[in-house]
Amino acid sequence: MITIRHTHEDGTLIYGTSKGDGVYEIVKKWENGNFKYFPSMARQGRACIGLRNSRDRVADRWAINAAAKALRAAGYEVEVEIDDSHRDRAQVLEDQADRLEDRRDALERKAGRHAGEAAAAHNRAHQISERFAAGQPILVGHHSERGARADRKRMDAAMRKSIDEDNAAQSAAERANAVGRQMRRSATPAVTRRRIERAEAELRQIQKNLEGYERRHLDYGGNPLYVEKHDPAEGDYREMQLARKAQLEDQLEYDRAQLAAAIEAGEYVMWDKGNVHVGDVVHYWGIRARTVVKVNKVTVSVESDYSWPDKVKFTDIRAVECPHGENGPETVATNRPVRKKAPAKPKFEVPALDVEKLQAAGQTLSNMTVGAGREAFVSPSAVVERLVSLADIERAMTVLEPSAGTGNIAAAAVELGAIVDCVEIDNGLVEVLASRVPGANLLYRHDFLETDTSQLGTYDRVVMNPPFSEGRDIAHVIHALQFVKPGGRLVSVMGQGVTTSRTKAATSFRDMVDERGGWFEDLPAGSFAPATTFSTVIVVIPC
Numbered sequence: 001m002i003t004i005r006h007t008h009e010d011g012t013l014i015y016g017t018s019k020g021d022g023v024y025e026i027v028k029k030w031e032n033g034n035f036k037y038f039p040s041m042a043r044q045g046r047a048c049i050g051l052r053n054s055r056d057r058v059a060d061r062w063a064i065n066a067a068a069k070a071l072r073a074a075g076y077e078v079e080v081e082i083d084d085s086h087r088d089r090a091q092v093l094e095d096q097a098d099r100l101e102d103r104r105d106a107l108e109r110k111a112g113r114h115a116g117e118a119a120a121a122h123n124r125a126h127q128i129s130e131r132f133a134a135g136q137p138i139l140v141g142h143h144s145e146r147g148a149r150a151d152r153k154r155m156d157a158a159m160r161k162s163i164d165e166d167n168a169a170q171s172a173a174e175r176a177n178a179v180g181r182q183m184r185r186s187a188t189p190a191v192t193r194r195r196i197e198r199a200e201a202e203l204r205q206i207q208k209n210l211e212g213y214e215r216r217h218l219d220y221g222g223n224p225l226y227v228e229k230h231d232p233a234e235g236d237y238r239e240m241q242l243a244r245k246a247q248l249e250d251q252l253e254y255d256r257a258q259l260a261a262a263i264e265a266g267e268y269v270m271w272d273k274g275n276v277h278v279g280d281v282v283h284y285w286g287i288r289a290r291t292v293v294k295v296n297k298v299t300v301s302v303e304s305d306y307s308w309p310d311k312v313k314f315t316d317i318r319a320v321e322c323p324h325g326e327n328g329p330e331t332v333a334t335n336r337p338v339r340k341k342a343p344a345k346p347k348f349e350v351p352a353l354d355v356e357k358l359q360a361a362g363q364t365l366s367n368m369t370v371g372a373g374r375e376a377f378v379s380p381s382a383v384v385e386r387l388v389s390l391a392d393i394e395r396a397m398t399v400l401e402p403s404a405g406t407g408n409i410a411a412a413a414v415e416l417g418a419i420v421d422c423v424e425i426d427n428g429l430v431e432v433l434a435s436r437v438p439g440a441n442l443l444y445r446h447d448f449l450e451t452d453t454s455q456l457g458t459y460d461r462v463v464m465n466p467p468f469s470e471g472r473d474i475a476h477v478i479h480a481l482q483f484v485k486p487g488g489r490l491v492s493v494m495g496q497g498v499t500t501s502r503t504k505a506a507t508s509f510r511d512m513v514d515e516r517g518g519w520f521e522d523l524p525a526g527s528f529a530p531a532t533t534f535s536t537v538i539v540v541i542p543c
Contacts, residue, residue, distance in 0.1 A: 002071055004064050005081040009095075011054035012064060013047040024049050026070050033060075033067035040106070056092050058243045059084055061236040084243035089254035100180045107176035111169045115350040118165035122353050125158035166353045173350050189268035192259050194315050197298075199248050199255070206245045209233045271314040275322075276300055283319040284312045377528050379408045379465045383493065383536075387463050388412045390521070390540050391491040397460040400483055402448040402476065405429055407437040409463050414439035421456060423448045449479055458485045468495035468534055474509050477539065484543040496522070496535035517542050 002023060003015040014035065017023040027035040027049065035049050042048035051063055059082045068078045185191055212232035217225045233241050262268040269275075273295050276282065280292045282302060290302035293309055300317075301309040379387065387409060393399060395417030401410045404422035406429055413420045414437060421442035424430050430445055442456070448466075462484050466476030473494040484490050498506050499520050513519070518541040527536055 001079060002076050003079045003081060004068055005083075006054065006059040006064065007083045008056045008085065008087050008092075011050055011057070012059060013050040014067075015047050017047075017049060022074070023071065023076070026074055027067040029070075031066065032070040033063035035063070035067060056087060056247075058240050058247065061240060065236075084239070086243070086247040086250060089251050096183065097180075100183060104176050104179040107172050107179065111172035111176060111350050114165045114169035114172060118162045118169055118353055121158045121162035121165060125155050125162055162353060169350045170352060177347050187258075189259055189262040190315055192255050192262075193268075193270070196252060196255050196259065197315075199252050203245065203248050203252075206241050206248070209241050210238065210245075269320075271317045271320065273297070276314070276317070276320055277322065279323060281321040281323075282312060282317050283321075284316045285318075289321075377465070377468075377534075378405045379493065380527060381408070383465075383523060383527055384408050384412050386521075386523070386538060387465075387491050387493070388416065390538060391461045391463050391489060393418050393461055393463075399461045399463060400456065400459040400480075402462070402464045402480055402483075403466050404433055404440075405465070407433040407440060409465065410440045411437045413461075413463065418461070421459070423451060423456070448476065453482055456483060458483055458488075460485055460488045462488070462490045463492070464490075465493040468536070471503070471505055474498060474505055477541075478509070478512075481541065481543065484541075486543060488543045490539075490541045490543065492539050492541075493523070493536055494520075494539050496537050498539070499537055513539060513541055 001016050004012070005015060006012040014023065014027065024035070024037055027033050028037070033051070036052050038048045038050065041050075051060055054060065061082070064080060064082070068080050071078045186195070209230070210233055213230050215228040215230070217228060219225050232238075259268070259270075263270055276292060276295055278292050278295060281289055282292055282300060283289045290304070290310065290312075292300045292302055294301035296311070299311045299313050301311055304310045391399075393413055393416045397418045399410075399413045399418040399420045400423070401407070401413070401420065402423045404410055404424045407422060410420045410422050410433070420437075420440045422433060422437075422440045423442075423446060424433060425445060425447050427445055433440065462480045464476065464480060466473045466480075473492070477490065477492050477494065480490055480492070498509060501507075518539060521538045521540070523536045523538060525535060526533065528534060
């Protein structure tokens, strides 16, 4: 048995249905009542198919009857129960406040849940982005290419998720803060008065519908064109009108009592034809002040800056200056807002994620690729920190970074106040370097091994991370020594083989380092992972 039941306390709900029985698929159609599914009620084990905004409303008999007819046509046995007895207005408002409190709590939990998801996704993206944040391009043809591209896709996915979840968290927080705002506003005397006026107008129309009425339509000359006759309401329509009339009368009794209490307490002034006169100055919309030229039934006409007067509703008036008092102009009377009975709940906030740095890591090098033969393994932050520390860079020193790549070392030197020049052969890397390290003065699109001091001059410090394979690191470091001033220092990353290899070049290089009073320092294993697994050292050579 399917039961469609309406009460003012619960609204219109369908009972006796279960998931997959086909009832919802029928009644959700507009022509069959436009019923909705409420997941929150389903989670509570309650009837979860019903009409939206039907609590404390007169039953929508058209929708209820349409749904019952459609279900019966589909072979269901349907029973309709309608109880249009309205509830006490104070009880209605109390229940609304309780539901709003529950909704606010649910939205706060939702915002916190999304904020947690956003933070987790942001952390995942940040961890994956470490290699890209350092400026590491993808090495085409290198064994690391596949992993690098996969990491970039995972980072982009995690970053998008973090942004989406952060947006959802901020939206839920804003909705939580908005809950109850309209209800608090609806309790103010000015809004209560407007609600009373609307209810009185609706009651007059309901009475006309119950008794029947005629409406005359006139032409431009005022002559009758035709008469529109409305018979007294009958059947379900009459029942709906009577139920709504009883509900409005109860609402009016409550609202009038609230407004009267606000007036008696001096929290509201009831502006009308009795206390607003021609010649008074009315303040409205909070800022405007105009002189009254005519008093109407529900509005006053006031002077304007054009040829016709403005009209202001009595309910929009905030204050009146009346010059008609016996002792001169009376004191401005103001509509003071109703006093709050309890402090408002503190604003709920969730921390917003700063995704700009993460986006920069993903976008700056989004299309940056170089050939595997370039060995463009950029220096991670930990390596850069150690290189700069060993170089002992001071403000205003001149520093050269050969084969600068994306400029991690140069950026650290600029931050310390050094005057930095860079040499880089790859055009794509030069563009990235220019955007990431705007403080670098010189960008040579040239092979460092083909440059000399006539092109660059000499420097207080040379700090570098050259290619490692096939002894190229030794060649680059030896070539770079000519650019160091007397008393200066060269600090470079090198392959660990330079300290153990028995080749003539490696042996000769170690001897040269010893003669100059230099030394080697091992870097931790995997310092350049996952781009490369080469074991590396740092060499320091005083000049």
